[in-house]
Amino acid sequence: MGKSIRLNGHIQITPLINAYIFFFYFSGLTHILLQLLGTTIFLGLRQAIYMSFLWLIPILLFPQKTKLISGTIGLVLWVSSLISIGYFCIYQQEFSQSVLFVIFESNPAESQEYIAQYFRWWMAPVFLGHTLVAFWLWKRIKPIQGTLGARVLISLLAFALTIGSPLFKDYIVKKRPLDVALEKLQMRMEPAQPWQLVMGFIQYQKQLANMQALLERNSKLPPLENLTQKNAELPSTLVLVIGESTNRGHMNLYGYQRETTPNLNKIRNELTVFKKVVSPRPYTIEALEQVLTFADQEHPELVMTKPSLMNMMKQAGYKTYWITNQQTLTKRNTMLTTFSKQMDVQKYMNNSRAQNSREYDENVFAPFQEALNDSAKRKFIVIHLLGTHMKYDYRYPESFEKFKGDDGLDKKFNDSQLAYINSYDNAVLYNDFVVSELINFTKKQDSRSLLVYFSDHGEDVYDSPPHEMLGRNEGRPTTPMYTVPFMIWESNQWKSTDGRDFSKFTNRPYSTSHFIYTWADLVGITFKDFDATKSLVSNAFTKHPLLIGDPEAKGKLQEIHQ
Numbered sequence: 341m342g343k344s345i346r347l348n349g350h351i352q353i354t355p356l357i358n359a360y361i362f363f364f365y366f367s368g369l370t371h372i373l374l375q376l377l378g379t380t381i382f383l384g385l386r387q388a389i390y391m392s393f394l395w396l397i398p399i400l401l402f403p404q405k406t407k408l409i410s411g412t413i414g415l416v417l418w419v420s421s422l423i424s425i426g427y428f429c430i431y432q433q434e435f436s437q438s439v440l441f442v443i444f445e446s447n448p449a450e451s452q453e454y455i456a457q458y459f460r461w462w463m464a465p466v467f468l469g470h471t472l473v474a475f476w477l478w479k480r481i482k483p484i485q486g487t488l489g490a491r492v493l494i495s496l497l498a499f500a501l502t503i504g505s506p507l508f509k510d511y512i513v514k515k516r517p518l519d520v521a522l523e524k525l526q527m528r529m530e531p532a533q534p535w536q537l538v539m540g541f542i543q544y545q546k547q548l549a550n551m552q553a554l555l556e557r558n559s560k561l562p563p564l565e566n567l568t569q570k571n572a573e574l575p576s577t578l579v580l581v582i583g584e585s586t587n588r589g590h591m592n593l594y595g596y597q598r599e600t601t602p603n604l605n606k607i608r609n610e611l612t613v614f615k616k617v618v619s620p621r622p623y624t625i626e627a628l629e630q631v632l633t634f635a636d637q638e639h640p641e642l643v644m645t646k647p648s649l650m651n652m653m654k655q656a657g658y659k660t661y662w663i664t665n666q667q668t669l670t671k672r673n674t675m676l677t678t679f680s681k682q683m684d685v686q687k688y689m690n691n692s693r694a695q696n697s698r699e700y701d702e703n704v705f706a707p708f709q710e711a712l713n714d715s716a717k718r719k720f721i722v723i724h725l726l727g728t729h730m731k732y733d734y735r736y737p738e739s740f741e742k743f744k745g746d747d748g749l750d751k752k753f754n755d756s757q758l759a760y761i762n763s764y765d766n767a768v769l770y771n772d773f774v775v776s777e778l779i780n781f782t783k784k785q786d787s788r789s790l791l792v793y794f795s796d797h798g799e800d801v802y803d804s805p806p807h808e809m810l811g812r813n814e815g816r817p818t819t820p821m822y823t824v825p826f827m828i829w830e831s832n833q834w835k836s837t838d839g840r841d842f843s844k845f846t847n848r849p850y851s852t853s854h855f856i857y858t859w860a861d862l863v864g865i866t867f868k869d870f871d872a873t874k875s876l877v878s879n880a881f882t883k884h885p886l887l888i889g890d891p892e893a894k895g896k897l898q899e900i901h902q
């Protein structure tokens with residue numbers, strides 16, 4: 341003990357560091373591994389570093405009980421870290437509340453299968469090794485000797501760092517309501533053990549309750565009046581592929597100079613490619629709330645007061661599937677999960693905590709093929725992709741890293757801009773592979789089938805002058821944030837029973853906020869309030885203003901010109 345460094349003689353530093361390393365070890369291990377694999381952003385590790393200081397407080401204040409306190413806390417952290425490590429071994433991903441959602445949603449037999457399927461013999465020594473390291477770190481812990489003043493001061497600092505200052509910043513400085521400030525604190529704590537598990541469970545319960553309330557409301561809505569359909573007696577497979585953050589301006593199919601869409605180009609003559617479609621809002625949830633319901637920029641409230649597109653398809657007698665590679669039950673995504681729950685079958689393929697994590701869209705291939713092989717005669721399958729969402733280089737495997745230098749670009753960009761543009765174009769290239777594969781799978785079924793693909797919104801990747809904007813911002817809208825690809829693929833059997841030619845309509849200016857009318861028209865559904873002027877593929881179509889902006893904010897709606 342004599343060898344320990346003492347801070348001005350007030351406190352021993354070595355036991356303080358040893359205790360910190362012990363507590364940090366449980367949260368830090370998986371975060372460091374995740375960083376080494378480059379699977380996620382730095383934020384999680386940073387929060388794990390901060391939050392581990394919290395556990396120093398009790399052993400600083402009660403040094404005589406150091407072994408007992410650190411052992412008890414360590415035990416809780418150990419149990420919770422085993423779950424994260426096990427999950428990491430299987431998926432090389434961070435454990436999250438989405439995983440809890442999937443586990444609680446599955447029945448016990450499925451959960452057992454889930455675990456049995458992934459347990460490998462080498463995981464036993466991994467767990468054992470982890471436990472031995474933890475025990476060794478605990479053995480090294482000694483009471484932190486120091487003056488009472490120094491121990492209290494360091495405890496206060498640790499409290500300020502972990503809980504005090506974030507709360508102070510949100511509640512006092514930024515004057516946010518207490519529940520918002522507490523929620524922000526929860527999000528900060530979540531990357532650290534055992535909060536991942538604890539908060540994950542609390543959040544899961546909360547979002548589940550919200551979702552059930554939304555679903556209950558939805559289930560009480562009266563069905564669409566006088567719904568009738570063409571060809572209701574024929575088999576049909578309807579596929580709706582919703583992309584993510586793909587600006588058509590980066591697609592070779594739409595004239596971009598780089599060859600970002602070789603696969604779609606190859607089947608160009610099988611596609612009807614619409615050239616002037618925009619999204620109403622530059623954010624996923626806000627856009628899809630209008631795309632998948634009767635809500636639009638002028639009537640945003642209809643999202644909850646009229647049946648959705650999913651309700652409509654069930655009412656029409658289809659077996660319905662929702663396959664998503666987006667996150668499921670996070671607060672922002674409750675609405676999407678609610679939409680998915682209006683369907684018969686759900687497959688959630690992405691369980692990352694942060695949307696900014698590595699997940700490839702080929703995740704949806706297997707469940708999509710399963711759905712295609714389902715013996716139901718009439719099927720409606722929604723596929724929700726991660727597409728070209730930030731971070732772009734997490735969206736594609738190495739083999740799709742085609743664009744590296746400034747080849748094919750007609751402007752000069754700095755190195756950082758160039759890196760973003762290249763990774764975005766590589767993501768577009770991978771998205772081309774995914775979408776064309778989905779078309780190929782559908783084509784192989786050789787049935788009466790139809791597939792529609794569009795992106796939820798665009799993305800500005802230094803496209804709009806003065807070429808400084810990256811991403812999306814509704815407050816300062818630019819055209820590339822809204823211009824989306826929109827295309828229809830029909831099988832030969834579909835064409836032989838529905839002989840319409842849409843090629844003369846491809847220059848119509850259209851907002852996906854009215855998509856429900858286009859979809860109904862395409863698949864042959866009509867009902868009392870059907871408005872053919874809002875269908876992109878109807879002879880009765882008329883141009884409606886393409887409104888963008890936040891419909892809840894007065895006077896913010898404006899027309900977009902492309």
Ligand SMILES: [Zn+2]
Nearest residue numbers: 585623624796
């Ligand atoms: Zn989006």
